[in-house]
Amino acid sequence: MTKALLIENGTILTMDAERRILEDGYVLVENGRIAAIGAGTPGAFPAAERIDATGMVVIPGLIDTHAHAGHMLTKGLGDDSEDWMNVTGRIYAEAADPEFWAAEAALSAAERIRCGTTTACLLFGGGPDIMRTEAAEAAEAHLAAIAAMGVREILAVGPNRPSAESVYRAHEDGSYKEIVVSPTEQLTVSAALIDAWAGRDDRLRLAISLPVFNAVELEDAQVLDLCRAARRLAREKGVLLVQDGHRDGSVAANDASLDLFDGHSLLAHCVDLTEADRAVLKRTGAKVAHNPSALMSVSARCPAPELMAEGVTVSLGTDAAAPDRSFDMFRNMFQAHRYHARHFRDDTVLPPLQLLEMATIEGARALSMEGEIGSLEAGKRADILLVNMRQPHLWPPVDPVQRLARFANGADVDTTIVGGRVLMRGRKLTGHDEGAILDRAEKAFRLAMQRAGLA
DSSP states (O other), rough: OOOOOEEEEEEEEEEEEOOOOEEEEEEETTTTTTEEEEOOOOOTTTEEEEOOOOOOOHHHHHHHHEEEETGGGGGOOEEEEEHHHHHHIIIIIOOOOOHHHHHHHHHHHHHHHHHHEEEEEEESSSTOOOOOOOSSHHHHHHHHHHHHHEEEEEEEEEOOOOOOOEEEEEEEEEEEEEEEHHHHHHHHHHHHHHHHHHTTTTTTEEEEEOOOTTTTGGHHHHHHHHOOOOOOOHHHHHEEEEEEOTTHHHHHHHHHHHHOOTTTTTEEOOOOOHHHHHHHHHHHHOOOETTTTHHHHSHHHHHHOHHHHHOEEEEEEOOOSSOOSOOOOOHHHHHHHHHHHHTTOOSSSSSSHHHHHHHHHHHHHHHTTTTTSSSSOOBBBBEEEEEEEOOGOOOOOOHHHHHHHHOOOOOGEEEEEETTTTEEEEEEESSOOHHHHHHHHHHHHHHHHTTOOOO
């Protein structure tokens, strides 16, 4: 049980249904949830730890709806994006042990804490054929490290494509053995992980990931069987079904062949969508994770403003943390505006409040967690940021929403709170040695590079 907190004297952006802004406001936190919120003097709470938010804006924790575990330790590798993907796949399959995944998870969580991302949905691996679910140990190590860091996370685990055998190396005592695994076996491991972590930590959830298959691939009976099995597992366990890379007719093709989507489906990227794709999103309630800084957004476009106008839930994701992007959601808010304003040649597209919604309450809705997080309201979990606005690039003190969406960055976050627990105060992590996290990550990185023959 966390101690009571009283945040006072701040400008509160509630992101509630009325989008209230409370000047000189307060938030009272008890037992990890928001107990009261209002403007003016809160009264006496002698048992509460008081946090003076003078000069700060208090907002809900930011929500990143699409990223990848592992990528924190592959930044700077490869000469271009294709080379980076090859190197990353090699490291994940051949060189990463449970300590790699634990050290990378702690580093990833530290960056998220420092830039105000309190909740993230991560795929456990990258690409369609390097999901590390040949056994449970790597995911267990990742989840244990995330639990220790205190952030909120949904980890998506699942199978590779059935087109080829997946071979991984399990390292021990300076040697390794090769493990060959089928997609069906990966689903079995994923189901066991979901069961093992159910109820263990209220900040951590699991989801089922599934590769994206196009219309031609969906003619393969093996592919159809795998998709049906993944869909069935996600629905039986009551977890999200997450897919990475929808584009150009794939949404409609999967709907027609499999009835794959519902309101607990989260589809990343969704670029160059057809009219049929958009109709399926609207009809099924499937949610979209838009990643304006991702490579897929360079080669094609997600029609995020159009989808939102049609009633589709569109959230923001970073696709982080490599090869060329970070976990900074403020950066992604700015990029999303420029991305679509340039397309329409209209800078009124995606106004500041809508961008902040995509990074908070719409992100919560995309994760089916809008009843718990995404806004500052009594009864919700206390995931809260204090952003220091008394800085030259955030001055003068007018329109806090515009200043956050247009000018702020992750380094402006002074305090990060998750579930009522203060994880960072005054830009310093609480309860964790940042230097030790960096040293541990460097050691794991160098060992992985050596094993992969890349040192």
